[in-house]
Amino acid sequence: MPSFIIFLIGGVMAFSLAGVFIIALTQAGQPILGIAVAGATIGVTEEGLSLATLVFLRTFAGLFVMLFFAASTPIPHIFNSLKSVGLPDYIAEVTIMIYRYSFMMLEQSSQMLRAAGCRMGFSGWRNSMRTMGMLAANVFIRSLEFAERSQYAMQSRNFGGGFPVYRKPAGMTPAWGLISILALAGVYLVGNA
Amino acid sequence: MAFIIETRGLAYSYENGEPALKGVTLGISGGKKTVILGPNGSGKSTLFLHMNGVLRPGKGTILFRGEPLRYDNKSLASLRQKVGLVFQNPDDQIFASTVEEDVAFGPINLGLPGADVEERVKAALDIVDMAGFRGRPTQQLSFGQRKRVALAGALAMDPEMLLMDEPTAGLDAQMVREILELTEELDYKGKTIVISTHDVDLAYEWADDVILMSEGSVLFSGTVDGLFEAEELLHKARLTRPILYSLNLQRHLRTGHPECPRPRTVPECCQAFFRKEITNEAGTFYIACLNNGNLDVGALQKFRKHNRGAYGSYAKRVSRELGLEIHHYFNSIEHGLIKTSMGEDYLLITEPSLAGLVKSKVEELDRRYSCKIKAMIIDDVRVSGRQ
Numbered sequence: 001m002p003s004f005i006i007f008l009i010g011g012v013m014a015f016s017l018a019g020v021f022i023i024a025l026t027q028a029g030q031p032i033l034g035i036a037v038a039g040a041t042i043g044v045t046e047e048g049l050s051l052a053t054l055v056f057l058r059t060f061a062g063l064f065v066m067l068f069f070a071a072s073t074p075i076p077h078i079f080n081s082l083k084s085v086g087l088p089d090y091i092a093e094v095t096i097m098i099y100r101y102s103f104m105m106l107e108q109s110s111q112m113l114r115a116a117g118c119r120m121g122f123s124g125w126r127n128s129m130r131t132m133g134m135l136a137a138n139v140f141i142r143s144l145e146f147a148e149r150s151q152y153a154m155q156s157r158n159f160g161g162g163f164p165v166y167r168k169p170a171g172m173t174p175a176w177g178l179i180s181i182l183a184l185a186g187v188y189l190v191g192n193a
Numbered sequence: 194m195a196f197i198i199e200t201r202g203l204a205y206s207y208e209n210g211e212p213a214l215k216g217v218t219l220g221i222s223g224g225k226k227t228v229i230l231g232p233n234g235s236g237k238s239t240l241f242l243h244m245n246g247v248l249r250p251g252k253g254t255i256l257f258r259g260e261p262l263r264y265d266n267k268s269l270a271s272l273r274q275k276v277g278l279v280f281q282n283p284d285d286q287i288f289a290s291t292v293e294e295d296v297a298f299g300p301i302n303l304g305l306p307g308a309d310v311e312e313r314v315k316a317a318l319d320i321v322d323m324a325g326f327r328g329r330p331t332q333q334l335s336f337g338q339r340k341r342v343a344l345a346g347a348l349a350m351d352p353e354m355l356l357m358d359e360p361t362a363g364l365d366a367q368m369v370r371e372i373l374e375l376t377e378e379l380d381y382k383g384k385t386i387v388i389s390t391h392d393v394d395l396a397y398e399w400a401d402d403v404i405l406m407s408e409g410s411v412l413f414s415g416t417v418d419g420l421f422e423a424e425e426l427l428h429k430a431r432l433t434r435p436i437l438y439s440l441n442l443q444r445h446l447r448t449g450h451p452e453c454p455r456p457r458t459v460p461e462c463c464q465a466f467f468r469k470e471i472t473n474e475a476g477t478f479y480i481a482c483l484n485n486g487n488l489d490v491g492a493l494q495k496f497r498k499h500n501r502g503a504y505g506s507y508a509k510r511v512s513r514e515l516g517l518e519i520h521h522y523f524n525s526i527e528h529g530l531i532k533t534s535m536g537e538d539y540l541l542i543t544e545p546s547l548a549g550l551v552k553s554k555v556e557e558l559d560r561r562y563s564c565k566i567k568a569m570i571i572d573d574v575r576v577s578g579r580q
Contacts, residue, residue, distance in 0.1 A: 074290055100288050103332065146285070153286040156245045156278040157346065158270050158302040163289075166297035166310065 005067055009060075016059040024052035075099045077169050089162060096163050104146070109139045196220035197354055197385050198244055198276070202253035205239060213239040215409040216253065221387055221402075223354075226380050228396040229389040230420075231406035232431045237389035238281065240406070241356045245278040274303060277352030281359040283336070283343035292318070292334070292342050293327045299350040317345040320375065320506045337368045344372075354385040361395060370523040373399055378505050381550040397421065397435035398457050405430055418455060437462060454561050460530035464562035473536030475565040478529055478555050482545040482570065483508055493518060496540040500532050504551060507544040517542075526554055533566045 027048030034043035079092040121131035203217040214236045221227050242248040246269045255262045280286040289295035300310040318324045321341040361369040376386045403420050405413035407430040421438050445452040456462040502525025503512045512519045521528045529539040548570045555568035
């Protein structure tokens, strides 16, 4: 899991690096470095460089915080919290279920892919297309049956609509508020030093 | 005889029009171990879904404790609290992201306060020996572990009656034994257990009552012996006779020994088959009760290594935690009966509430085969000698 997150951050940052490069080259201002290409001068300016750095760091910080949050908070917790700020129950429940069952369908389809591969399902372009088509149809039908069985199972345990959370996430304490304010103040002070 | 749950003329068809149940009339007695035996596709799972109120019958009625089922939310909630259902495929049942969340799902839906939920989750996980996996994501568990979590999910509802759909399918041999011992433990503690299976050997050894189903109808309902005597019914239901039954029949045909009482376990077979060969005087079956986990290890050493066993989920867990030198963690009663019948002494560690069950099993064998095995309950394993 950590390596996957680093991979994700790396991937997005590589993309943002390309954008940052363009920003650095296209800002007007005090030139630092210039290359003459076919009569025109492409140069890096001081303003361009500082804007590029700012964009790069902001992208990284935003991405890091978001992925860290996504990786450390279970989806049911997020949606149960969103319910308390007014998200309708049914949206929260449907989302939690889709999230849960998409993983199961993913696992099932990867097994079916492997099984199809064992029987030469992917030899040649035509065959591959045909196999993928059959697979997609099959996964769809199976998901319907799966949904029905799961519904039976939930009913048999008195499912009344709503996914209760057994182990509630730790609540907000004054210490956390204090730490957040201190961190913000620190960033502000460092930025203006 | 009082039936805890009863169906009358139950008929049901799925959407494709294929009838799954065709007029099923049966009754399940409280406090007994019942097997619903039948080949794949005979309607066992559909029947279970009806008994739990998930499916409504097309025709016919279901009675729980003499009252017809009602399908309003409140009645259903109270029915499902009393009748627990464990699905064949644990993946259909488990949907929470962690083990404890899934086990807590039922109790929270019952609207229990937090402390009670915690108590039930703990008890249910303890009994299936999954307490060490509480926080684990469910998708990381093995099939056997998921099967246990699914069982714990049903047990956490604390039902009077537990319906288990193919509980042993896809499990390794030791897990099958563990599940069967667990059901015996639950049965002894007062729950009515119903298992659906197509395993005739399991049904023969485990069940008090058996109901044979085939193609959506009940072919037979009664005692285990009665079923296997009716061979044409077995053929009709695509089943065979259990191995122990056939062996005993051959013994009867070849030696002229009476066929009944039929041995249903290996120790009983030994008694029935090797009567002449057993010359030693029978040993003593010591049943040691664990109280609060106090145990004198010195007492264990008085028994030979292969003559020690643990029975019941609590005793097994405590013995593992204490690192006791226990040889038999499953099938221990059977092993003990065989050892003692050969003249050795056997020590079985169990919890106080199960001591009576073990003792009754020893006495049952003694009664049927007069093999003179003495059963002795030791209150605590604190035998003097060690500090």
